[in-house]
Amino acid sequence: MMDDILLSVGGVGLFILGIRMLTNGLRSLAGGMLRRFLARFTTNAASGAVTGALLTAVIQSSGATTITTVGLVGAGILSFNQALGVILGANIGTTVTGWIIAAVGFKLQLGTVAMPLLLLGVLTSMFAPGRWARAGDALTGFSLLFIGIDAMQRGMAAFEGLVTPETFPADSLSGRLELVAVGIAITLITHSSSAGVATALAALSVGTINLPQAATMVIGMNVGTTFSAALATIGGSAAVRRTGFAHVIFNVMTGVIAFGLLDLFAKLALPRVQVPGDAQFALVAFHTVFNVLGVVLVLPFAGAFSRLMAVLVPDHLPSLTGMLDRRLLADGEAAADAAAACARLLVAEIEHHVAWRLRPASSPGGGGLVRLRLAKEELTDYVAAMPNSGWNRKRVSALLHVLDHMERLLRRCEDDERLAIVPHDRRLARLARVFAGVIATSASLDEGGRSVRFTRLEAMIRAMEERYRIDVIGHAAPVPATMREIATRLDAMRWLHRSANHLSRIHQHLVDAADRPTPPAGSVAGV
Structure with missing residues (x-):
């Protein structure tokens, strides 16, 4: 008896390990395609539900879909309303696993057949290069999936006649609630x-539980997924917390709907269960139907639902780094999205500070610089912790370039002596006004557009710099005080030139960090 219990428990463990390896292998194979698929085809809540269902069905993980979605929300690529559809669709996608198990796992008894596939998958994972190794991981996970199902079924078969449907709570309201609790x-x-x-499904196949009991337990399992999701959001960013609570509310709501449909389900399904395997298909059909029904009922009110989440989980974000959620580090693409969003916000604040320092009446702003420096250091630590391999290497490299130029630009903002002379020189003051104007008028452009603007500004200042140097030196009197003023004026011109260069380079690298195409230069208005 103990051997059978251990076999059943071990089967569950093998199944979970198989799911994890299959998911990780498929995600590694897909690389950045999953993120781009969501970003491209999610235009509203309804399309989000479709993309969420398809993506989850492919990678066999609603958690991975959710993490990717949160990263896209943090990056500003998806609105929360669009992301809500993805989260709802992910619930439908998870039901595909049940269909695979019912159609293949119990019908064809693939536990033994999967053994040589397991060896092939492990050897491929160990010795094959690149993408083949990741395909080996996926094959290993796929094999473990069916080996685990076979182990569960063989272990539970020993309890046939010992544990029967009568062993479980009676078919009453309290009994059903107890079974929901068991599922949770x-x-x-x-x-x-x-x-x-x-x-x-394994217990149902050996007669340990009957179909209505299995359906009731599945409702509990559907609700139970939200508890770990909700716990994982504690202390997270607003996007993460809203996602977690939306998941909780939706799954509890669909659980209530499914609980109310149990009698109707039993009335319709039981007469149609004629041959072995029919009960398993009926169970996964019930699981799919109540999730689809929940999505269909919520989608028309997705806008109101997302506004409700905004009220329930307000975004108290005076912080520049609130989107840097450590939970996203488990997914390199999602972490890069969050870091790129933070970098864009921080760069915008630095630009505001530069524009303010270029104003004639400005004074040194140490407090503002301290805040910007602290935020930059936090972003640096986050980028240092990000996965830096495969598809993510280019984005991490771009973010490091952005941070380097940020640091140099912040140091320039501390150069009070050079900035102080700008209002007292007609040409420097005019350039400062142009510089501040470019910052103001570029705010509505994307990173590619801003890069073009600042590149043109840099080219204009560079073209004027040599003429300015010749004029200033040529009209100077050879006295020490005048020579010091000349040096300061020339340094101020270099300050404008190099600051424009830093901003141009920052926005060029932000294009790579955001992993979005750069718009053609001709589409951006001139300086």
Whole structure:
């Protein structure tokens, strides 16, 4: 008996490990394609539901879909209303696992067949190069999936006749609530609703539980996934917390709907269960139907639902770095999205500070610089912790370039002597006004457009710099005081030139960090 219990528990473990390896392998194979797929095809909540369902069905992980979505929200690529559709669709996508198990896992008994596939997957993962190794990880996970199902089924078969549907709570309101609690507990222990559904299917296949009991437990499993998601959002950014709570509210709501449909489901399904395997298909159909029904009911009110989340989870973000959620570091693309969004916000603040310092009546602003420096250091630490391999290497490199130019620009903002002379020189003052004007008028442009603007500004200042140097030196009197003033004026011109260069380079690198195409130069208005 103990051997059978251990076999069943080990089967659950193998199934969970298989799901994790399959998901990680498929995500590694896809690289940045998943993120680009979501960003390209999610235009509203309805399209988000479709993309969320498809993506989750492919990578077999609603958590991975959610993390990618949160990163896109933080980067400003998706609105929360669009992301809400993705989150809802991910719930539908998770039901695909149940269909695969019911159609293949129990019908074809692939546990033994998967053994040589497991060896092939492990050897490929160990010895094959590049993408083949990641394909080996996915194949290993796929094999473990069916080996785990086979182990669960063989372990539970020993309880046939010992544990029967009569062993579980009676078919009453309180009994059903107890079964929902059992389903929640299973999901909390396994941290995987797919593993819970697989367990219910295995128990159903050997007659340990009946179809209505399995359906009730699956409702609990669907609700149980939200508890770990909600706990994971504590202390997170507003986007992460809103996502977690939206997931909780939606799954609880669909659970209530499904609970109310149990009698109707039993009435429709039980007469149609004629041959072995029908009950498993009926169970996964019920799981799919109540999730689809929940999405269909919520989608028309997605806008109101997202506004409700904004009220329930307000964004108290005076901080420049509030989107740098450490939870996103588990996904390199999502972390890069958050870091790029933070960098854009920080650069905008630095530009405002530069424009303010170029005003004639400005004074040194140490407090503002301290705030900007602290935010920059926090962003630096976050980028240093990001995964720096594969598809993410280019984006991390771009962010490091941005941080380097930020640091040099912040140091220039501390150069009070050079800035103080600008209002007292007609040509420097005119250039300062142009510089501040470019900052103001570029605010509505994307990174590519800003890069073009600041590149043109830099070229204009560079063209004027040599003529300015010749004129200033040529009209100077050879006395020490005048020579010091000449040096300061020339340094101020170099300050304008190099500051424009830093901003041009920052926005060029932000294009790479954001992983968006650069607009053609001709589409951007001139300086």
